[in-house]
Amino acid sequence: MGSITLKNVSKVFGAHAVIPSIDLDITDGEFVVFVGPSGCGKSTLLRLIAGLEDVSDGEIIIDGRNATELPPARRGLSMVFQSYALYPHMSVRSNIAFPLKMAGEDKAAIDKKVEDAARVLNLTDYLDRKPRQLSGGQRQRVAIGRAIVRQPEAFLFDEPLSNLDAALRVNMRLEISQLHQQLKTTMIYVTHDQVEAMTMADKIVVLNRGRIEQVGSPLELYRRPDNLFVAGFIGSPKMNFISGAQAANHQAHTIGIRPEHLVLSKDHGTWQGTVGVAEHLGSDTFLHVNADGIGTLTARVSGDFAVTHGDRVFLTPDPQRLHRFDEKGMAIR
């Protein structure tokens, strides 16, 4: 059904290789998230798969067929855009019906499919409105509706939540995950937000400068990052990196320890430091500690651990959760 394979795919704009060469397998029904900092080529990669950009080299195989030269409409994919890209002069109903109308389906079948999609997405009451009369979340759902009526092989999402406010983003994240459970269709989701990637993905593809840094399940990436980039990108707050003498003690060029894997104490521990800023979230507190001879470390402690600016604390890294990296930034295992 919706398996997608990229073989040696590259994209060059002028003299600049946005994507040098990528191989990737996406199996049917997977929720894959492309994540990376802005300008890492994740959107370009999605657009290559969609057919909105031509590949410079390599092959894209969708559902066993070579789709490299196929126009976007014939690839059996549908896409949700960052700006939703709804047709402003059409009602919600016409928007959702548009791909079916273009496919030349008869009116009764179109009506039924639109009603079904509207029911799934809670849009039944809004079918006769125009997009500008809808809120951001509703527009988002219309865009998703327009994507699902075609019953595509796979859905492509290009940063669909970045225009929503924080609370709505959490809601829509959940809704998209639920939709994936319901439809069991392959979904490819592009985001720069590692929280979205961690919460939604079956498989995360971490991209950096057009290269794949690591592919794996969210917990794999969290527990066993392949390199410094992935270690720093996945996880919030960011992993602490320490180099120099402390790293040499562990036979590494750099060592990394996540804020949640530092044990704090007021009287004993491996490293000593002064609390710079304490961010209280209620359940947790993020401490930014100026550790003597090491630099600033971020630590995550229970909300009950009462310290304030200027207090002396001791930090002990959990030796099981210590990540070691060589001078090229690759993990030592």
Next chain:
Amino acid sequence: MATLHTRSAARLMIAPSVLLLLAWMIVPLALTIYFSLLRYNLLMPGMEEFAGLSNYTYFLTDPAFFQAIFNTLAIVLGVLFITVAGGIGLALLLDQQMFGQGIVRILVIAPFLIMPTVAALVWKNMFMNPVNGLFAWLAKLLGLQPFDFLANAPLLSIILIVAWQWLPFATLILLTALQSLDEEQKEAAQMDGAGAWSRFIYLVLPHLSRAITVVILIQTIFLLSVFAEILVTTNGGPGTQSTNLTFLVYAQALLQFDVGGASAGGIIAVILANIVAFFLMRMIGKTLEA
């Protein structure tokens, strides 16, 4: 402008310009109405006398009057059709990425900057002239009889000349509208399986509807009073075949020296223009609200 005080202050502030504009409009209008009720001929100075509505009956029963109304409408509708259709086509072409885009765009805009008399003379003498014109030369090249445009199809020739002048304006407005079309919408339509023609019908044309309305409105205002092109090419002829209302009023006043009759014609033209404006505003109101 929230409080009563600021609102009345605002009214006070704009009052002088409102009064000035009112006077600017009302004085010529009142004078024209006054002249239209006089027997006022330039050949008989000092003999003006009250003539009642006879100037109006004279103008309205003139056989040239209905021809002029028809010609005026033909010019407006003909030019609108050519410029809107051609403007959309040119805008679509100019929207494509191509070599020398900037220069081509400037060339396209050029006709708009040429004054009407010059443009009409260029067309008359260099293109449509049956002896020296480019079209005659082309016809002869193909072994055909040269066609005397201005003598045999005067109205069509004038429509062509005026359309050529207004095409850049329509193109320019439509091009800017076209460029404001969201790229992602086009891509979404592409993903949805819409071909180039469907994208044009369902996406581009509705997006352009406002710009098209603006083009129609502005052009209608100017096309109702086309004059220079007629004066320098056909002089309204042959006969009255290319006389529009503006030209008829001019002929009445300055060729037949009948200021009274011309004033009556002017008032009739004002009334007709207002009728056109009424329908136009209703149409536009609908599009611009949506």
